[in-house]
Amino acid sequence: MTRISLTRRVVGVDQTGAAIEQDVVEERPLTIYLNSQEIVTAMTIGDYPEYLALGFLRNQGMLEGAGAVMRIDYDDELAVVVVRTEHATNHEEKLKKKTRTSGCAVGTVFGDMMEGLEGLRLPEAELRTSWLYALAAQINTTPSLYLSAGAIHGTVLCARDQPLVYMEDVGRHNAVDKVSGWMMQNDERPEDKILYTTGRLTSEMVIKCAHMGIPALVSRSGFTVWGVELAQQVGLTLIGRMRGKRFQCLAGAERVVWDADLAQIKDEPKKSGRKAS
Missing domain, CATH: 3.40.140.10 (Cytidine Deaminase, domain 2)
Structure with missing residues (x-):
């Protein structure tokens, strides 16, 4: 790697x-998918993307009833990580796209925040x-x-x-x-x-x-x-x-x-x- x-x-x-x-910490977007469903874009320093994705989904209760995690695919160029499970989950059907950032507590909608910044x-x-x-x-x-x-x-x-x-x-x-x-x-x-x-x-x-x-x-x-x-x-x-x-x-x-x-x-x-x- x-x-x-x-x-x-x-x-x-x-x-x-x-x-x-001054040494300043990097900040990078990482988009997490659960099978075919885009779940979240996290702002992260960029290391261990597979662990971050798997831990986020587990801690959100999104892997319950999904069976085994078959594999985790990470694309460094696209900054996308996909966690693939044995079975589809209910979350994939009912979740709308959400965005969390590097903030505390409730995150912010990063894509919406970026709009209007140009110029x-x-x-x-x-x-x-x-x-x-x-x-x-x-x-x-x-x-x-x-x-x-x-x-x-x-x-x-x-x-x-x-x-x-x-x-x-x-x-x-x-x-x-x-x-x-x-x-x-x-x-x-x-x-x-x-x-x-x-x-x-x-x-x-x-x-x-x-x-x-x-x-x-x-x-x-x-x-x-x-x-x-x-x-x-x-x-x-x-x-x-x-x-x-x-x-x-x-x-x-x-x-x-x-x-x-x-x-x-x-x-x-x-x-x-x-x-x-």
Whole structure:
């Protein structure tokens, strides 16, 4: 079996504006079939596709009554894996096509999300490092369900250095969707906003932010290669690994204004605040 690369070297800048090279996790689509029925498209790093397909179908209860698994066919070029069973299953008749992504909890419909992305270009809004540090300090200590109970994601809509609305949920996509709904209900314009999240900066997170029209996405967590590439495509400023005085910018660095004095920024306490995931 051909060994695939699970990471790619990406060039960006750090909190001082100095050039860096960062190993970023790859993100690839994999479509899973159960016999002739297309079941799901998963966003994955790409290794062990046969195990992923078989385990997904088993954990979803889709192999019950199917008899033995006769074989598993994987096409690397098409990024398709087909699990073939001895008997057809009821799932193949009643299931409509679904799409899960690399998100937590309930996934998102990735194909629908991609529609309208071509030609989209976000406003060229500046992002000051002083805003980033002020936001991180406030958000990291804001009373929240996470700080009291853990095991939850947070998303914050911000205007410059001020948090506007804070949403939490078990899945980071749910938290982002709540913010989007709040913006619609309150006629909040997106072009001067910053979206802060505790979740990974994957392709679908970047796409959601782009569809919301927000020109800057900031996270305590890391990136995927496709997330970075899509951010570059739509003109999104993408900041990750935002902890204390440290961060990395892998897209849109030309719109960052380096106005903060790092000597005045405190390191984040190790035993307090938020973790990323």
